[in-house]
Amino acid sequence: MESNRTADLYNIVIFGGNGDLAMRKLLPALYSLFKHDHLNPEGLIIGASRTSLSSEDYTQLVHDALGVHLGADEFEQSVWDRFSKKLRYAEVDANNPDSFHGISDICKHSSAHDNVYYFSTSPSLFGSICENLHRASLITEYSRVVLEKPIGENLASSKKINDQVAAFFDEGQIYRIDHYLGKETVQNLLSVRFANTLFEPLWNCSAIDHVQITVAETVGVGSRWSYYDKAGALRDMVQNHLLQLLCLVAMEPPSDLDADSVRDEKLKVLRSLREITPDQVGLNTVRGQYLEGAVGGQPVEGYLSEGNGSASKTETFVALRAEIDNWRWAGVPFYLRTGKRLPTRCAEIVIQFNAIPHSIFRSSQDQVCPNKLVIRLQPEESIQLVMMNKVPGLEESMRMQAVPLNLSLDKAFDNPNRTPTAYERLLLDVLRANQTLFMRRDEVEGAWQWIDKILEGWKMSSEKPKPYTAGSWGPAASVALIVRDGRNWHD
Numbered sequence: 190m191e192s193n194r195t196a197d198l199y200n201i202v203i204f205g206g207n208g209d210l211a212m213r214k215l216l217p218a219l220y221s222l223f224k225h226d227h228l229n230p231e232g233l234i235i236g237a238s239r240t241s242l243s244s245e246d247y248t249q250l251v252h253d254a255l256g257v258h259l260g261a262d263e264f265e266q267s268v269w270d271r272f273s274k275k276l277r278y279a280e281v282d283a284n285n286p287d288s289f290h291g292i293s294d295i296c297k298h299s300s301a302h303d304n305v306y307y308f309s310t311s312p313s314l315f316g317s318i319c320e321n322l323h324r325a326s327l328i329t330e331y332s333r334v335v336l337e338k339p340i341g342e343n344l345a346s347s348k349k350i351n352d353q354v355a356a357f358f359d360e361g362q363i364y365r366i367d368h369y370l371g372k373e374t375v376q377n378l379l380s381v382r383f384a385n386t387l388f389e390p391l392w393n394c395s396a397i398d399h400v401q402i403t404v405a406e407t408v409g410v411g412s413r414w415s416y417y418d419k420a421g422a423l424r425d426m427v428q429n430h431l432l433q434l435l436c437l438v439a440m441e442p443p444s445d446l447d448a449d450s451v452r453d454e455k456l457k458v459l460r461s462l463r464e465i466t467p468d469q470v471g472l473n474t475v476r477g478q479y480l481e482g483a484v485g486g487q488p489v490e491g492y493l494s495e496g497n498g499s500a501s502k503t504e505t506f507v508a509l510r511a512e513i514d515n516w517r518w519a520g521v522p523f524y525l526r527t528g529k530r531l532p533t534r535c536a537e538i539v540i541q542f543n544a545i546p547h548s549i550f551r552s553s554q555d556q557v558c559p560n561k562l563v564i565r566l567q568p569e570e571s572i573q574l575v576m577m578n579k580v581p582g583l584e585e586s587m588r589m590q591a592v593p594l595n596l597s598l599d600k601a602f603d604n605p606n607r608t609p610t611a612y613e614r615l616l617l618d619v620l621r622a623n624q625t626l627f628m629r630r631d632e633v634e635g636a637w638q639w640i641d642k643i644l645e646g647w648k649m650s651s652e653k654p655k656p657y658t659a660g661s662w663g664p665a666a667s668v669a670l671i672v673r674d675g676r677n678w679h680d
């Protein structure tokens with residue numbers, strides 16, 4: 190149903206418009222898009238939520254949030270003066286059809302062609318928001334809808350939510366966000382793989398020993414406890430962000446960059462993931478939960494005391510070993526790891542190539558390490574190819590050292606422009622009607638299908654998550670998971 194019309198003259202209606210995500214990420218991203226001339230000045234930005242606020246109050250809240258969440262040089266009074274004229278607020282109760290007229294009334298005064306609806310609310314409200322938008326005649330064939338994760342808590346609930354939205358929007362109108370896909374280096378992964386001839390011939394089980402994907406966070410759960418406790422790290426991070434990264438590393442070259450070409454290839458990877466059956470869960474996964482400790486030299490509370498001492502078996506750390514059953518990846522383990530309250534904030538993908546088949550360097554001090562391609566998403570974005578080099582000198586036996594060839598994006602491009610945030614990229618893609626960096630329904634459901642098996646195994650097991658001290662790299666068992674295979678985490 191979605192036309193090719195890419196005109197960006199849309200109003201953007203944010204449900205959950207005064208919530209944490211809207212204030213921390215969405216509105217700063219919209220402000221930056223506006224500042225850098227990517228937003229049509231005529232479209233409105235309408236915050237919608239149940240809170241009783243005037244448009245002036247809302248504008249003030251947005252102003253304060255930009256002060257906190259924008260980079261120092263990004264806020265400019267003259268830009269704000271123009272941007273703030275786009276802001277409106279509608280008091281809307283997702284379950285009360287009458288309240289949706291607030292949105293219609295605002296839209297009547299806008300010259301936009303149509304609306305983008307951003308659902309930044311609990312997914313349990315997606316169905317009634319769609320239904321009430323429809324009743325208020327606010328959905329046309331040109332409307333678009335953006336769905337924030339989590340889309341469900343397992344395959345069954347995800348299907349239900351997808352069905353509820355699909356009753357009012359076609360798949361071509363639905364943008365399921367995974368903000369990791371909007372990160373610069375994640376997109377750069379596509380260019381490293383498919384705009385160079387160097388790696389692709391080696392990108393398979395004959396040359397690659399294993400792959401590691403780590404997303405480490407220093408933050409705890411804090412005020413998100415009640416959401417997080419129902420989710421845990423597997424649902425919150427692995428089902429979406431880590432599996433999407435795995436798909437981009439493992440997929441076959443798509444025939445072009447069209448949304449469906451890329452998404453078809455990612456789906457094949459998800460479908461080739463070997464099921465981790467309940468009897469395998471103990472061997473292939475590790476769950477952890479942080480205790481009090483120190484991060485960055487500061488003492489921090491444990492997970493349970495953040496939740497006011499509630500008992501909980503929710504994991505704040507997961508490490509797992511996945512395998513992809515296809516020709517390219519047969520026998521190559523993918524080790525995934527993510528957690529809160531780890532010692533540093535970093536997200537990286539490490540492709541470790543095979544060890545050399547025979548060493549001519551006899552001296553015992555000459556340890557020849559396998560080559561690694563290290564793709565770092567954050568904090569700073571970089572790509573390093575770790576190679577063995579001779580240490581300069583006149584020693585009789587040659588000394589070797591692993592040295593990274595560095596491609597730091599900042600230095601390489603000497604880019605005077607700031608790096609756009611993931612949400613800027615993705616919101617702009619919604620306005621451009623480009624779905625390549627969004628998840629299709631079958632992908633989300635494919636990921637849940639694999640995750641469900643792990644959840645099932647955990648449920649059947651009497652084991653609790655293993656405690657780890659905040660500020661450490663998770664439970665010792667996560668080291669054992671990889672050491673058992675004769676490998677190590679790249680720390």
Ligand code: BG6
Pocket residue numbers: 406425426536
């Ligand atoms: C979100 C998770 O999707 O990603 C959060 O819900 C997590 O728990 C966040 O903190 C991490 O995103 P980033 O971009 O800061 O790595």
